[in-house]
Amino acid sequence: MNMKMWCLGVGLALSSALAVPSSSATSTVAGIESSTAIESGSASAVFCPRHESGELTLRLALFDAAGLNARVTTSLKQEIERIFAGVGVGIEWMEPEVLAAGRPHGYVLKVLMLGFEPTAWNLRPDVMGTVLGRRFPATAVYLFEPVIVRTLVPSGRRLMTPLELGRAFGRVTAHEIVHVLAPDLEHASSGLMAAAQHGQSLNSPVERFDGQSATAFRLGLSSVLRRERR
Numbered sequence: 001m002n003m004k005m006w007c008l009g010v011g012l013a014l015s016s017a018l019a020v021p022s023s024s025a026t027s028t029v030a031g032i033e034s035s036t037a038i039e040s041g042s043a044s045a046v047f048c049p050r051h052e053s054g055e056l057t058l059r060l061a062l063f064d065a066a067g068l069n070a071r072v073t074t075s076l077k078q079e080i081e082r083i084f085a086g087v088g089v090g091i092e093w094m095e096p097e098v099l100a101a102g103r104p105h106g107y108v109l110k111v112l113m114l115g116f117e118p119t120a121w122n123l124r125p126d127v128m129g130t131v132l133g134r135r136f137p138a139t140a141v142y143l144f145e146p147v148i149v150r151t152l153v154p155s156g157r158r159l160m161t162p163l164e165l166g167r168a169f170g171r172v173t174a175h176e177i178v179h180v181l182a183p184d185l186e187h188a189s190s191g192l193m194a195a196a197q198h199g200q201s202l203n204s205p206v207e208r209f210d211g212q213s214a215t216a217f218r219l220g221l222s223s224v225l226r227r228e229r230r
């Protein structure tokens with residue numbers, strides 16, 4: 001089975017989006033990945049996420065440094081929108097040029113699709129995506145396009161369609177986005193927040209968040225949006 005790690009959280013501050021981490025970057029991975037999970041029961045009692053359904057919007061900006069086909073990009077965005085619509089969260093896409101031209105008010109999470117290997121950042125060769133830094137909320141998620149493609153298309157398999165490729169990119173991105181908004185959440189035993197995935201799950205017709213991950217994500221996003229309204 002072609003198992004791959006989804007992600008690693010690396011305790012490292014970046015001065016710019018594409019800065020290269022130092023060789024000590026992986027030393028703090030275990031501490032972040034083993035942190036305590038949010039208790040969904042008590043949290044939902046406070047914020048009633050069910051009653052806020054549909055009222056939450058997350059703003060994303062896709063920076064494609066891997067040169068994806070436009071149809072792949074469309075599929076990526078559609079998969080992310082589908083996944084988060086399933087937990088009552090809307091997605092608003094900001095154009096990277098607009099973001100680069102000035103600081104918009106409020107929280108915008110950058111999605112950076114990288115065309116190089118994670119080993120260039122001293123990460124494991126099977127890392128498909130990552131979040132860097134300890135600050136909450138982090139401002140960027142990083143995806144390693146070559147690793148996702150290798151995971152999705154084991155040697156000897158047929159070529160994937162743009163829809164299938166984009167869907168896989170969208171799923172890895174959604175996983176990392178949840179890490180950003182719910183940094184204390186532990187990996188789930190199954191579904192989109194499972195710690196490791198293989199090509200079959202990346203290519204299955206539908207993948208969803210488990211309930212605890214969905215609740216923790218909504219709470220984290222609610223907290224960020226409330227903070228920016230003050």
Ligand SMILES: [Zn+2]
Nearest residue numbers: 006007008195
């Ligand atoms: Zn993860």
